[in-house]
Amino acid sequence: MEDVARLAGVSSATVSRTLRGLPNVSDETRDRVLQAAASLSYVVSPIASRLASGRTHTVGVIVPYAARWFFGQIVAGAESVLREHGLDLLLYNIGDVAARQRFFGQLPLRRRVDAVLVVAMQFTDPETADLRSLGVPIVAVGHDVPGAGCVRIDDVAAATSAIQHLLGLGHRRIGMISTYADQAMFLPVAHERRRAYLDTLTAAGLPVCDELVMSVPHGLDGGEQAMRRLLTLPDPPTAVFAESDELAFGALSALRRTGRHVSVIGFDDHELSALLDLTTVRQRVFEQGVLAAGMLRRAMTVSDWTPEELLMPTTLVLRASTWPVAVRTASTG
Amino acid sequence: MEDVARLAGVSSATVSRTLRGLPNVSDETRDRVLQAAASLSYVVSPIASRLASGRTHTVGVIVPYAARWFFGQIVAGAESVLREHGLDLLLYNIGDVAARQRFFGQLPLRRRVDAVLVVAMQFTDPETADLRSLGVPIVAVGHDVPGAGCVRIDDVAAATSAIQHLLGLGHRRIGMISTYADQAMFLPVAHERRRAYLDTLTAAGLPVCDELVMSVPHGLDGGEQAMRRLLTLPDPPTAVFAESDELAFGALSALRRTGRHVSVIGFDDHELSALLDLTTVRQRVFEQGVLAAGMLRRAMTVSDWTPEELLMPTTLVLRASTWPVAVRTASTG
DNA sequence: CCCTCGGATGTAAGCGTTTGCAAGGTCGGT
DNA sequence: ACCGACCTTGCAAACGCTTACATCCGAGGG
Numbered sequence: 001m002e003d004v005a006r007l008a009g010v011s012s013a014t015v016s017r018t019l020r021g022l023p024n025v026s027d028e029t030r031d032r033v034l035q036a037a038a039s040l041s042y043v044v045s046p047i048a049s050r051l052a053s054g055r056t057h058t059v060g061v062i063v064p065y066a067a068r069w070f071f072g073q074i075v076a077g078a079e080s081v082l083r084e085h086g087l088d089l090l091l092y093n094i095g096d097v098a099a100r101q102r103f104f105g106q107l108p109l110r111r112r113v114d115a116v117l118v119v120a121m122q123f124t125d126p127e128t129a130d131l132r133s134l135g136v137p138i139v140a141v142g143h144d145v146p147g148a149g150c151v152r153i154d155d156v157a158a159a160t161s162a163i164q165h166l167l168g169l170g171h172r173r174i175g176m177i178s179t180y181a182d183q184a185m186f187l188p189v190a191h192e193r194r195r196a197y198l199d200t201l202t203a204a205g206l207p208v209c210d211e212l213v214m215s216v217p218h219g220l221d222g223g224e225q226a227m228r229r230l231l232t233l234p235d236p237p238t239a240v241f242a243e244s245d246e247l248a249f250g251a252l253s254a255l256r257r258t259g260r261h262v263s264v265i266g267f268d269d270h271e272l273s274a275l276l277d278l279t280t281v282r283q284r285v286f287e288q289g290v291l292a293a294g295m296l297r298r299a300m301t302v303s304d305w306t307p308e309e310l311l312m313p314t315t316l317v318l319r320a321s322t323w324p325v326a327v328r329t330a331s332t333g
Numbered sequence: 334m335e336d337v338a339r340l341a342g343v344s345s346a347t348v349s350r351t352l353r354g355l356p357n358v359s360d361e362t363r364d365r366v367l368q369a370a371a372s373l374s375y376v377v378s379p380i381a382s383r384l385a386s387g388r389t390h391t392v393g394v395i396v397p398y399a400a401r402w403f404f405g406q407i408v409a410g411a412e413s414v415l416r417e418h419g420l421d422l423l424l425y426n427i428g429d430v431a432a433r434q435r436f437f438g439q440l441p442l443r444r445r446v447d448a449v450l451v452v453a454m455q456f457t458d459p460e461t462a463d464l465r466s467l468g469v470p471i472v473a474v475g476h477d478v479p480g481a482g483c484v485r486i487d488d489v490a491a492a493t494s495a496i497q498h499l500l501g502l503g504h505r506r507i508g509m510i511s512t513y514a515d516q517a518m519f520l521p522v523a524h525e526r527r528r529a530y531l532d533t534l535t536a537a538g539l540p541v542c543d544e545l546v547m548s549v550p551h552g553l554d555g556g557e558q559a560m561r562r563l564l565t566l567p568d569p570p571t572a573v574f575a576e577s578d579e580l581a582f583g584a585l586s587a588l589r590r591t592g593r594h595v596s597v598i599g600f601d602d603h604e605l606s607a608l609l610d611l612t613t614v615r616q617r618v619f620e621q622g623v624l625a626a627g628m629l630r631r632a633m634t635v636s637d638w639t640p641e642e643l644l645m646p647t648t649l650v651l652r653a654s655t656w657p658v659a660v661r662t663a664s665t666g
Numbered sequence: 667c668c669c670t671c672g673g674a675t676g677t678a679a680g681c682g683t684t685t686g687c688a689a690g691g692t693c694g695g696t
Numbered sequence: 697a698c699c700g701a702c703c704t705t706g707c708a709a710a711c712g713c714t715t716a717c718a719t720c721c722g723a724g725g726g
Contacts, residue, residue: 001682011706016684024704045444047389048682050380051711067409067619069402076400079426086441089424093412108419111378111712220608253608272605275553275586286400334712344676349714357674381712384681 001044008036019044058088059296060113062103064121064187066093068218069246069270070285074119074141077289078296085297087114094121104130115296118145122188137299137307141292143188149299149307151292155189158281158314159196159241162265165279165316166239167204170325171263174201175212175237177226177247193243193267212237216247223250231260238325239263245270248278252321263322277320288312334377341369352377391421392629393446395436397454397520399426401551402579402603403618407452407474410622411629418630420447427454437463448629451478455521470632472640474625476521482632482640484625488522491614491647492529492574495598498612498649499572500537503658504596507534508545508570510559510580526576526600545570549580556583564593571658572596578603581611585654596655610653621645 005012010029018025018033025033036042050056059082063071075091082089090113094100104127109116113136120142123131128145131138138148166174176197179190194213201208214229216222223242227250230236240262242248248266255262266273269282291310299305338345343362351358351366358366369375383389392415396404408424415422423446427433437460442449446469453475456464461478464471471481499507509530512523527546534541544566549555556575560583563569573595575581581599588595599606602615624643632638 012683013685013707014705017705020684026704029704043439043443045384045682047380047383047444048711049684051378051384051713052682052684054684054711056380066412067405069405072400072402072405075424076426079399079424083426083432091408091412091422091424093409093416099416106376110376111380220604249605249608271553272582275582276609345713346677346715347675350675353714359674362674378712381681382714384683385712385714387681387714 001042004033004036004040004042007040008033016044056088056112056114057086058090058113059115059117059293060090060092060109061117061119062092062094062121063119064093064095065218066091066095070244070268071119073285074289074292077286078117078293079289081290081293081297087297107134109134114300115139117141117292117296118148120187120189122186137296137305139292139295139299139307141288143192147307149292149295149309151288151295151310151312153283153288153312153314155192156196156199158283159193159267160200161314161316162241162267162281163197163200165318166241166263166265166322167200169239169263169322171237171239172206172325173209173212173235173237173239174206175214175230175240175262176243177214177216177223177230177240177251178243179218179222179247180215190243193241197241218244219246220250220253223247223252224254225250227251227254227262228258231255231258231262236260237262239265239322242266244268245273245278245280248273248280248321249276252276252278263325265322269317273317274319279319279322280317282315282317284312334375337366337369337373337375340373341366349377389421389445389447390419391423391446392448392450392626393423393425393442394450394452395425395427395454396452397426397428398551399424399428403577403601404452406618407622407625410619411450411626412622414623414626414630420630440467442467447633448472450474450625450629451481453520453522455519470629470638470640472625472628472632474621480640482625482628482642484621484628484643484645486616486621486645486647488525489529489532491616492526492600493533494647494649495574495600495614496530496533498651499574499596499598499655500533502572502596502655504570504572505539505658506542506545506568506570506572507539508547508563508573508595509576510547510549510556510563510573510584511576512551512555512580513548523576526574530574551577552579553583553586556580556585557587558583560584560587560595561591564588564591564595569593570595572598572655575599577601578606578611578613581606581613581654582609585609585611596658598655602650606650607652612652612655613650615648615650617645 001012001015005015010033014029015033018030061075061078065071079089092103094103107130115136116138118138118140138145140148140150142152144150178194179187181190198208211233214226216226240251242251242264245266245268248264251264266278266280269280273280295308334345334348338348343366347362348366351363394408394411398404412422425436427436440463448469449471451471451473471478473481473483475485477483511527514523531541547559547562549559573584575584575597578599578601581597584597599611599613602613606613628641
């Protein structure tokens with residue numbers, strides 16, 4: 001920077017001001033500095049800049065399972081807008097208990113980020129307090145974190161519409177495949193969707209049968225396993241609501257391999273759902289990442305930002321994996 | 334840090350040495366410092382530390398399409414080992430021409446990372462030179478970058494084995510679905526797999542028919558489109574090799590919707606391939622991310638590191654999407 | 667008993683920016 | 697011609713560490 005200043009015949013302060021596009025620099029000087037910087041192919045050291053200014057220009061993104069489709073979409077969406085504004089994205093994948101403990105034990109985000117994006121994770125109170133202690137704005141995607149901004153869908157309403165779709169088709173014995181509620185890695189959406197399932201059945205005057213609610217690890221294997229277990233019941237369900245499309249895929253697989261017929265509805269509208277003709281609840285995941293990043297940007301720039309809440313719409317996408325209860329029952333029964 | 338030093342009754346230099354685990358500190362002093370730091374819940378500012386030491390403890394990861402399964406796996410794999418060693422992962426998604434130009438125009442990695450991980454991207458010579466000019470070690474996953482370390486599979490051999498599997502089943506008219514070779518976003522694996530296809534057919538004494546080689550955008554839609562076009566040929570193929578499982582999924586979809594029967598073999602062993610009974614070439618993607626990150630670590634710590642090359646094995650996974658040419662041809666006439 | 671050597675600690679000079687403050691200049695108004 | 701307001705620019709002090717170098721001290725060796 002000294003070199004550029006010398007070449008342009010100004011002080012380093014002026015170079016700094018010019019390069020950051022601050023107003024109080026005359027056009028003439030500006031040109032001279034820019035030219036000098038270009039000829040030396042100089043770029044400011046982001047690190048020194050951060051030390052001096054106190055702003056890190058970095059956003060920490062915390063996800064439980066970076067490799068899953070949903071989280072990949074969110075991260076990609078957020079990355080696209082953060083990058084566009086010159087912000088760095090620091091990814092923390094804390095899906096297992098060890099990583100999580102390490103994360104909250106040493107809180108590596110301290111003094112390192114200007115904002116935090118939390119994706120579909122529920123924290124304990126002390127953990128939330130730790131996060132707050134960072135003193136930076138927080139935005140959550142997929143669920144609420146007290147005191148933080150939030151971009152999400154109405155999980156309860158969306159799941160309810162799924163169940164009502166099945167009820168509308170005449171199903172009365174409806175199962176659910178949900179993820180195992182690991183006490184340490186509790187995922188809030190799992191809880192809400194299961195609650196919607198229970199409440200909607202109850203509201204419809206149907207009994208709630210515990211044996212119809214499967215708790216399995218997330219993923220294809222989990223879904224397959226769950227459906228196989230449901231099929232062995234003395235009175236198996238005629239329809240099943242899966243907490244996510246990936247679980248639904250597994251369920252479909254089990255059905256195909258066993259030759260049985262059960263309506264299946266998923267949740268997410270994963271890119272492969274159309275291929276598998278899975279009826280599902282669509283949410284726009286990538287876009288939620290985009291919007292969350294936008295909110296973060298606002299939180300970082302506006303001085304008196306207060307947490308916003310953005311509710312994204314969902315749609316029921318009807319495909320061939322659900323059908324009226326009578327049809328197949330009659331033909332196979 | 335001053336505060337800690339005062340509380341422990343030592344100088345800030347000693348605090349610094351203690352906190353970084355340097356040797357020349359007496360046990361007694363060490364304890365005192367650690368205790369003081371703990372009681373003040375003090376952590377060093379990574380930014381100041383970086384400025385002073387010149388090391389960024391950060392790895393830049395460059396991917397073309399962060400949201401795709403393959404890249405998600407690689408990133409997750411790399412993240413897991415980098416995080417474990419306290420290194421940050423800076424993600425750059427430069428899948429479109431604009432992002433790419435911006436990236437190489439301002440080279441935001443300059444002065445910002447200690448190493449770079451490039452995932453399955455081919456660069457022009459000037460771009461490679463730009464990357465080199467960062468002066469940090471580079472490791473590539475999925476392909477070679479001159480002068481860089483490399484973790485990959487033998488794409489040609491793997492693709493050849495796929496074609497030979499089809500040949501062994503008696504197929505003589507074999508199509509290929511590959512991605513459109515956008516001049517700006519050229520993906521090296523696409524080229525290699527296509528080459529293997531052509532060479533293997535030629536070596537088997539078969540003619541190469543241009544109309545059997547489809548070039549489409551990556552993804553399900555691309556695959557579906559390609560298969561539909563292949564099916565409209567006067568003499569359609571009896572088997573098709575898809576450059577990736579996602580393309581193969583699209584192809585399967587087209588087949589299902591049209592009720593036609595064509596053997597399909599994919600590449601990757603995507604997690605959904607088992608579900609769709611797709612015969613494919615398996616590579617361990619997550620693990621490649623892990624290994625690449627390990628190599629980066631070595632490159633950053635060993636002073637005289639020279640690029641290593643790691644070749645990962647692949648396996649042909651036989652499932653129900655490929656069958657001997659005679660069977661279905663006879664039954665469907 | 668003096669000298670040397672090595673380990674533990676302190677001192678202070680960076681690292682490369684940003685930014686509050688002050689200085690100098692220009693300009694319109696009186 | 698003088699004053700104040702405003703804009704441009706420079707000065708220099710942070711920012712919070714790391715590290716080369718100096719210092720101090722006790723232990724051996726001669």
